[in-house]
Amino acid sequence: MSNALKRGGIPLLIVAIAAVIAAVMISSKAPPEKKDVEEKAFLVQATPVEKQDLTYTVNSQGTVKPKVATTLSTQVGGKVVEVSDTFIEGGMFRKGDVLVQLEQSDYTTDLKAAEAELARAKAALEEEQARGKVAEEEWRSVKSSPAPELGLRKPQLAKEMANVRAAEAQLERAKRNLERTTIRAPYDGLVKSKLVDLGQFVTAGSQLGSIFGTELAEVRLPLTDKDxxxxxxxxxxxxxxxxxxxxxxxxxxxxxxxKLARSEGVLDEQRRVLYVVATVEDPYLRKAGAEGNVLNFGRFVQASIGGNKGTDVVVLPREVVRLDGTVLVVTDNREIELRNVTIQRSDEKYHYIVSGLDSGELVTTSAIPNPYNGMVVRLPEDDAEQNESTDEATETELAVSGER
Structure with a gap:
C-alpha cells in the first residue's frame, strides 16, 4: 500500500514543485517597458508654384492639301504625239515645262492659210487705196466742188480695211490654236493623276490629268468658340x-x-466650328537651299497655334485642382488650407490659374483623404531634417560617452 502511494505521490509532488517554481519566476519578472507611440502627421508631396507670362496655344488638326489644284484639259483636238517623262503620277515639273504635245500638222496648215488670207486682204486694201487716190484726182480735174464719199470709193476702202482686220484676227486665232497643241505646266508642281498617253486622240475639252502646285500647301483647321x-x-x-x-x-x-493665312468666316453648320487656313511655303523643298522634311499632300498633322498672351499665370496639372475649384495649400505651419482659385483656361493636361495663388506657395500634388482647413501634414524634407537632427544628437552622445 505504501509503495503504491509512493508511486502516485511522487509525480504529483514534482508537478507541484514545478508550478511553484514557475509562479516564482513569473512574479519576479520585470513588467515590459511602456513606450509612448508618436503619431506622425500625414505625409504629402508639395511643390512651390510660380507665376509666369505665357502665350496660350490652341490645338487643332487637319489634312495637308495644295493651295492650287488643276485639272488639265485641251483647248484643241488632236492626236497625242509626245508625253513628258515627268507627266506621270508623282512626277515633278517646273513652270513652262511641256507635259503633252498634240499633233501640229493641221494647225500649221491653218496658220499658213491665215497668213495667206491676211496677205490677200492687205493687197486688196492697197489696191483700193490706190483707186481712191485716182478717183480723187479725176474728180478734181473735172469739178471744183468737194467729191462725194462714193466717188472717192471710201465705202470700198472701209470694206477692205475690215477684211484686213478679219484676216489678222484669223491669223491670231491660228497662232493660238497652234500654241495650244503644246500643253505646258502653268506652275511648279507635281502630277496627281494622268489620263492620256501616246497615240490617243483627244477632242477640245478632254481631260489630260490632275496636277497640284507645290509652291504653297494649306491645312484647314477647325476651331471651336472656346478656342x-x-x-x-x-x-x-x-x-x-x-x-x-x-x-x-x-x-x-x-x-x-x-502661318494662319485667313479664316473662312462662316461656321460649319454641322460641326459648329470655324475653319482657319494655315499655309506652308515650299512643302516639297524645291527651292534652292531648302532643308528639312518634305510635307506631303494628304498627310494628317497636328497643329499648335500661338494665341493671346497671359500674364501672372500659375500652371497646375489638372489632377491638382479639386472638383470644387480649390487647391490644397501647405502653410508655413505645415497645415492644409483649402484655397479657392480662378481658372482662366483648361486643356487636356493643365489648368491655367490667374488668381488665388502667389509665387512660392506650396501646393500639394498628392491625394489627401478628407482634407480640411488646419489639417496638420508633413513634407518629405521635414523627415529628412528630423533624421539629420537625430543623427547629430546621437553622435554628440557617443562623443560625450567616449570622453568619459
Missing amino acids: LAYLDLNLVNNNQTEVTLTTRVAGRDAAWTA
Whole structure:
C-alpha cells in the first residue's frame, strides 16, 4: 500500500514543485517597458508654384492639301504625239515645262492659210487705196466742188480695211490654236493623276490629268468658340499668327512652321466650328537651299497655334485642382488650407490659374483623404531634417560617452 502511494505521490509532488517554481519566476519578472507611440502627421508631396507670362496655344488638326489644284484639259483636238517623262503620277515639273504635245500638222496648215488670207486682204486694201487716190484726182480735174464719199470709193476702202482686220484676227486665232497643241505646266508642281498617253486622240475639252502646285500647301483647321477666345482673328487674317505642324514621318517626329493665312468666316453648320487656313511655303523643298522634311499632300498633322498672351499665370496639372475649384495649400505651419482659385483656361493636361495663388506657395500634388482647413501634414524634407537632427544628437552622445 505504501509503495503504491509512493508511486502516485511522487509525480504529483514534482508537478507541484514545478508550478511553484514557475509562479516564482513569473512574479519576479520585470513588467515590459511602456513606450509612448508618436503619431506622425500625414505625409504629402508639395511643390512651390510660380507665376509666369505665357502665350496660350490652341490645338487643332487637319489634312495637308495644295493651295492650287488643276485639272488639265485641251483647248484643241488632236492626236497625242509626245508625253513628258515627268507627266506621270508623282512626277515633278517646273513652270513652262511641256507635259503633252498634240499633233501640229493641221494647225500649221491653218496658220499658213491665215497668213495667206491676211496677205490677200492687205493687197486688196492697197489696191483700193490706190483707186481712191485716182478717183480723187479725176474728180478734181473735172469739178471744183468737194467729191462725194462714193466717188472717192471710201465705202470700198472701209470694206477692205475690215477684211484686213478679219484676216489678222484669223491669223491670231491660228497662232493660238497652234500654241495650244503644246500643253505646258502653268506652275511648279507635281502630277496627281494622268489620263492620256501616246497615240490617243483627244477632242477640245478632254481631260489630260490632275496636277497640284507645290509652291504653297494649306491645312484647314477647325476651331471651336472656346478656342477662338484665345485667338486674335485680326492677326489671323493678316497672316501674322504662327502655327507649328507636327506628325510622325517614317517613325520619327517631324515639325513644320506655318502661318494662319485667313479664316473662312462662316461656321460649319454641322460641326459648329470655324475653319482657319494655315499655309506652308515650299512643302516639297524645291527651292534652292531648302532643308528639312518634305510635307506631303494628304498627310494628317497636328497643329499648335500661338494665341493671346497671359500674364501672372500659375500652371497646375489638372489632377491638382479639386472638383470644387480649390487647391490644397501647405502653410508655413505645415497645415492644409483649402484655397479657392480662378481658372482662366483648361486643356487636356493643365489648368491655367490667374488668381488665388502667389509665387512660392506650396501646393500639394498628392491625394489627401478628407482634407480640411488646419489639417496638420508633413513634407518629405521635414523627415529628412528630423533624421539629420537625430543623427547629430546621437553622435554628440557617443562623443560625450567616449570622453568619459
